[in-house]
Amino acid sequence: MKNTIRTLSSAALLAATGAAMAAPDLGQATKQATNYTAIIMFAVFVVLTLFITKWAAKRTRSASDFYTAGGGITGFQNGLAIAGDFMSAASFLGISAAVFANGFDGLIYAIGFLVGWPVITFLMAERLRNLGRFTFADVAAYRFAQKPVRMFAASGTLVTVLFYLIAQMVGAGQLIKLLFGLDYGVAVVLVGILMMVYVLFGGMTATTWVQIIKAVMLLAGASFMAFSVLAMYNFSPEQLFAKAVEVHSKKDSIMGPGNFIKDPISGISFGMALMFGTAGLPHILMRFFTVPSAKEARKSVLWATTWIGYFYILTFIIGFGAIVLVGTNPAFKDAAGKLLGGNNMAAVHLASAVGGDVFLGFISAVAFATILAVVAGLTLSGASAVSHDIYATVIKKGQPAPGSELRVSKITTIILGIIAVALGYVFETVNVAFMVSLAFAIAASANFPVLFMSVLWSKCTTRGATVGGFLGLITAVGLTILSKSVWVDVFHNKTEIFPYTSPALFSMIVGFAGVWLFSVTDKSKRAAIDMAGFEAQEVRSETGIGAAAASAH
Amino acid sequence: MDQDVVQRVKNDPNYQKLVKTRSRYGWMLTWAVMIVYYGFTCLNAFDKEFMGSRIGAGVMSWGVPLGLFVILFTVVVTGIYVRRANSEFDALTDAIQRNAAAGQAAPASQTNAEPVKVRA
Numbered sequence: 001m002k003n004t005i006r007t008l009s010s011a012a013l014l015a016a017t018g019a020a021m022a023a024p025d026l027g028q029a030t031k032q033a034t035n036y037t038a039i040i041m042f043a044v045f046v047v048l049t050l051f052i053t054k055w056a057a058k059r060t061r062s063a064s065d066f067y068t069a070g071g072g073i074t075g076f077q078n079g080l081a082i083a084g085d086f087m088s089a090a091s092f093l094g095i096s097a098a099v100f101a102n103g104f105d106g107l108i109y110a111i112g113f114l115v116g117w118p119v120i121t122f123l124m125a126e127r128l129r130n131l132g133r134f135t136f137a138d139v140a141a142y143r144f145a146q147k148p149v150r151m152f153a154a155s156g157t158l159v160t161v162l163f164y165l166i167a168q169m170v171g172a173g174q175l176i177k178l179l180f181g182l183d184y185g186v187a188v189v190l191v192g193i194l195m196m197v198y199v200l201f202g203g204m205t206a207t208t209w210v211q212i213i214k215a216v217m218l219l220a221g222a223s224f225m226a227f228s229v230l231a232m233y234n235f236s237p238e239q240l241f242a243k244a245v246e247v248h249s250k251k252d253s254i255m256g257p258g259n260f261i262k263d264p265i266s267g268i269s270f271g272m273a274l275m276f277g278t279a280g281l282p283h284i285l286m287r288f289f290t291v292p293s294a295k296e297a298r299k300s301v302l303w304a305t306t307w308i309g310y311f312y313i314l315t316f317i318i319g320f321g322a323i324v325l326v327g328t329n330p331a332f333k334d335a336a337g338k339l340l341g342g343n344n345m346a347a348v349h350l351a352s353a354v355g356g357d358v359f360l361g362f363i364s365a366v367a368f369a370t371i372l373a374v375v376a377g378l379t380l381s382g383a384s385a386v387s388h389d390i391y392a393t394v395i396k397k398g399q400p401a402p403g404s405e406l407r408v409s410k411i412t413t414i415i416l417g418i419i420a421v422a423l424g425y426v427f428e429t430v431n432v433a434f435m436v437s438l439a440f441a442i443a444a445s446a447n448f449p450v451l452f453m454s455v456l457w458s459k460c461t462t463r464g465a466t467v468g469g470f471l472g473l474i475t476a477v478g479l480t481i482l483s484k485s486v487w488v489d490v491f492h493n494k495t496e497i498f499p500y501t502s503p504a505l506f507s508m509i510v511g512f513a514g515v516w517l518f519s520v521t522d523k524s525k526r527a528a529i530d531m532a533g534f535e536a537q538e539v540r541s542e543t544g545i546g547a548a549a550a551s552a553h
Numbered sequence: 554m555d556q557d558v559v560q561r562v563k564n565d566p567n568y569q570k571l572v573k574t575r576s577r578y579g580w581m582l583t584w585a586v587m588i589v590y591y592g593f594t595c596l597n598a599f600d601k602e603f604m605g606s607r608i609g610a611g612v613m614s615w616g617v618p619l620g621l622f623v624i625l626f627t628v629v630v631t632g633i634y635v636r637r638a639n640s641e642f643d644a645l646t647d648a649i650q651r652n653a654a655a656g657q658a659a660p661a662s663q664t665n666a667e668p669v670k671v672r673a
Contacts, residue, residue, distance in 0.1 A: 104605070107620040108597055114624060115590040118631045122579035126638070238611045245612045255614035256605015257597040264598040271594050294646075295639055302635045309628045313621065536559045542572055543562060543649050 034181035037361030042180070045217075045369050046194065052209045056202035063392075063405045066203035067134040067384050068289040073208055075296035079303020081208045082287050084215030085377055086113065086304070087311050088168070089175060089370045092218065093344045095312065099319020100327065100339075100346035103244070103254025106319050108261065110312040112271055116278030117305040121298060124279055127455050127541040128288045129297040135381070136285040136447065137389045140454050143533030144462040145526055146398070149450075150389045152469045156447045157282040157385035159473065160439050161378050162423075164283075165416075167435035168378065169424025172371040178341050179348065179364040184428060192421035195376045199383070199413045204290060207380050211373040217366045219311060221359075225347070226314040228354040229321030237317075244323040254323070266501040270437075273504035277440030280447030283381040294544055315347075322346035325353045379420065383412040434485040437502060441480065445507035446473035453515045455541060458534040461527040464519025472511025479503030561656045562649060571645040575638070582634055586627065593623050 064070055073081070091113065099106030132138040137153030169188055176187035198206045233239040241255065248254050261267035278284060291297050326332050326349040332340055339345060351363035387409035392400040400408075450469040453460045480486060482498040519527075540546045562568050596604055596619070604616035 104614070104616050104620070107617070108594075111590070111593065111620060111623050114627050115586060118586045118627055118634070119583055121631050122583050122634055237617075238613055241617075242612045252612070253605065255607075255612060256616050257601045261594070261598045264595065267594050267598045268591065271591065275590070295643055298635045298638055302631050305628050305631045309624045312624060535563065536556070539559050539562045539568075542575075543568065543646050543653075545558065545562065545650055545653055 035179060035361065035364060037357050038180055038364035039361075041361045041365035042368050045213075045365055049194075049198065049206075049210045049213065049369075049372075052213075053198050053202035053206040056205035056209065059205055060201070060203040063134070063388070063409070065205065066406055066409060067286070067380075067388065069204040069208055071290060071292050073290040075291055075299030076303055077208070077212055078287055078291050078296070078300035080215045080307065081211040081290075082284065082300060082304035083307035083311070084211035084218075084370075084373055085284055085287070086308050087215060087218055087370070088374050089171060089367045091311070092222065092315065092370070093175075093347055093367065095315045096319040096322060096347040096350075097343040097345075098260075099316055100322040101343050102258050102260065103248070103250070103320070103323075104256055105258045105260035107312075107316050108257060110315060112274040113278070114305070114308055114312060115271075116275040117301060117308070119275065120279045121301040121305070123456075124451070125288055125297045125301050126294040128285060129291065129294045130541050130544040130547045131455070131537065132285075132289050134286070134289060134388045135384045136282055136451060137385070137393075140447075140451050140465065141393075142454065143537045144454065144465060144530055147394050148462055148466040149454075150394050152450065152466045153447070154385040154389040156280075156442070156450075156469060156473060157389075158382055159477075160280075160282060160443050160447065161382040161385075161416075162419075163435045163439040163442070164281075165375065165378050165382075165420045166423045166427050166430065167439070168371055168375050169420050170427055170430060170435075172368070172375070173424055173428065175367060175371065178345065179367065185425060188421055188424040191372060191375060192417050192424075194372055195379060195420075196413060196417040198372075198376045199380050199417075200410055204380060207373075207376045208287075208290060210369075210376060214366065214369045214373045215307070217362075218370060219307065221351070221363050221366050222311060222314040222318060224359075225321065225350060225354055225363075226317040229317055229325070229350075232325075240317075240320055240324065244320050247328050248323050262501065265505065269500050269505035270502040272508060273437065273440045273444050273502045275444075276448045276508065277442075277444035277504070280443030280451065281439075282385065282443075282447065283377045285451075286381050286384065318347055318350060321354070322350045326350050329353065375420070379413055379416050382416050383409045386412040434480075438477070438480050441476045441502055441504045441507060442473055444504045445476040445511045446470070449508065449511035449515055453512070453519075455537075457515075457519075458538075459519055459531055460515060461519045461522040461524075461530040463522045463524065463527065464515045464517070467518040468511055468513075468515030471514035472507055475510040476503050476507035479507055558653055558656070562653050565649055565652050567645050567648045567652070571642060571649065575642050578637065579634070582630055586630060589623055589626055593619060 059070070060066055062070070091110070095106050095110045097106075098109055128136070128139055131142050135153070135157070137150050137157070140153050141149035169191060172191045173184040173188045176182050176190075177184050180187075182190075198210055202209075229240065230237070233243065245252055245254060250258075287300070288297050291300055326339070326346055332349045332353075334340055339349065341348070348360065348363055348367070352360040355362075387405050391408045392398065392405045396404075446469050449472055450465045453468070454465055479498045480503055482496065483500070483503065484496040487493050487496045487498075597616075604619070605614050607613065608615055608618070
């Protein structure tokens with residue numbers, strides 16, 4: 001541990017979308033001394049997951065097994081897996097770091113991630129389950145001309161997945177460098193290889209179980225930390241907060257909102273990106289196809305919401321625990337009084353403070369496992385977009401040769417794995433938080449409007465869905481380029497053209513307005529077919545009649 | 554799906570009831586979540602002072618319990634919906650599916666038989 005440690009944000013910002021708003025300094029993680037306890041713990045996890053993959057491989061024969069675990073995951077299991085997708089290393093390290101640095105602001109950030117779930121439950125989950133089979137494009141393109149809508153949906157999926165993947169890979173490299181003392185390159189390749197093994201051999205079954213195990217480990221670890229912290233203050237939050245206010249440099253202001261919400265428009269725009277982006281993330285949407293019925297789909301969101309809500313409350317306590325136990329302990333700081341490894345390591349240092357070296361190793365291994373599980377899910381959803389939407393439906397017109405679809409998805413998995421490793425390597429210094437906020441903004445502005453309108457609006461047409469979707473996608477990317485994080489920070493212009501932290505408020509309006517405008521002005525023959533197909537789609541989406549056959553294997 | 558089945562389902566009173574009740578319920582709860590979340594966001598944006606002010610003699614501010622309330626509200630409101638959907642709405646859906654299947658199996662002259670009714 002050299003004294004040159006700079007503020008690391010990358011690691012946790014990994015997905016710490018909120019960091020895009022909090023705008024912390026970015027820097028590189030400094031390589032740490034090799035942590036053998038953590039490596040052994042992680043090795044145990046890897047061996048366990050490889051056994052699961054071997055078991056899952058026996059059950060992964062058809063395309064349906066590969067994409068959706070044959071529809072045989074229960075609501076409770078799926079809920080844990082969804083929660084696992086959401087409780088990324090970013091949520092854990094990033095939110096606890098935000099609480100450690102600014103107190104209450106970290107809570108505002110966490111809540112943004114949670115509020116999309118009820119909306120998904122009330123309006124989307126059941127309809128998705130009733131209409132779809134493997135990908136969200138199955139739903140979006142249900143009554144439309146397959147080619148244009150599938151091409152859009154596959155683009156939306158791949159762009160979202162790619163930005164998310166880069167963020168996770170870069171985050172993984174930084175985190176591993178910090179926690180395990182491995183080289184960045186080694187770390188990225190290791191993540192790439194393990195992830196490919198899970199997906200290639202175990203498909204969705206292995207990917208889901210890896211995610212479930214990790215979710216349980218993370219929930220258990222975080223519960224232990226929060227419990228230990230509260231136990232030190234007689235289980236009185238008031239005593240904990242009082243001590244935190246006393247020792248924190250910002251004193252009283254950690255108990256109220258600070259600079260996280262800069263202006264109301266940014267706040268609302270960012271809130272919309274998180275809320276509706278969740279309903280447009282392809283790797284989350286595909287989880288609704290792994291359960292056997294709409295009832296199980298609903299149960300899985302309830303479980304997911306419960307676990308995620310519980311987890312964010314724990315993270316808040318962990319952040320305050322870090323203020324009183326880590327922030328006051330010189331052993332965790334460098335000569336300049338900064339936290340070793342940066343603020344994102346607050347939770348990791350707290351693990352050492354409450355549970356010693358062994359627990360520190362455990363939490364480090366969990367953080368790595370988290371990234372691995374999320375990356376595997378992302379790759380699987382990208383591979384399904386290529387093999388199911390582009391290859392099987394568009395190129396082979398829904399009649400692929402037996403086994404060929406599965407082969408294409410495996411080849412795509414390998415290609416995506418290589419691309420992910422390469423991009424992770426190239427973008428080592430990129431601001432990962434910004435990558436993730438971009439992924440959420442695109443999901444909210446392109447995928448979500450098309451999905452929503454095609455399912456709920458009878459007059460939506462092929463042209464409207466395709467053009468509107470692409471308009472939303474382009475606006476989200478364009479406004480992001482014009483915002484401070486790219487226009488000033490990357491292109492070194494003096495002032496940004498787009499003044500807000502998230503484009504979602506504007507790009508979502510463009511997406512929805514585009515779908516509407518290009519549908520109502522569509523007088524083509526195809527438009528008539530599209531609108532005539534709504535009745536049958538509506539009946540199936542509301543009742544599941546006709547869907548049962550799709551999921552019975 | 555067969556156009557006949559579609560029409561039969563659409564004419565089933567259970568179906569009309571399901572669609573109407575569920576969609577109204579879903580949108581009502583969606584608006585509730587929107588109001589709570591964006592209300593919380595607006596308080597944080599417009600009245601930072603209130604959110605940071607102390608409730609009583611201790612350091613506890615108004616913001617912390619309100620934030621926890623938003624989290625609990627999110628979970629509880631999801632639970633409320635799922636509970637009703639998994640009992641009442643699913644019972645209606647089952648009845649609709651039975652009617653659709655019965656109509657399909659029966660000869661044309663009997664397709665107008667009284668649909669199964671569900672108390673919901």
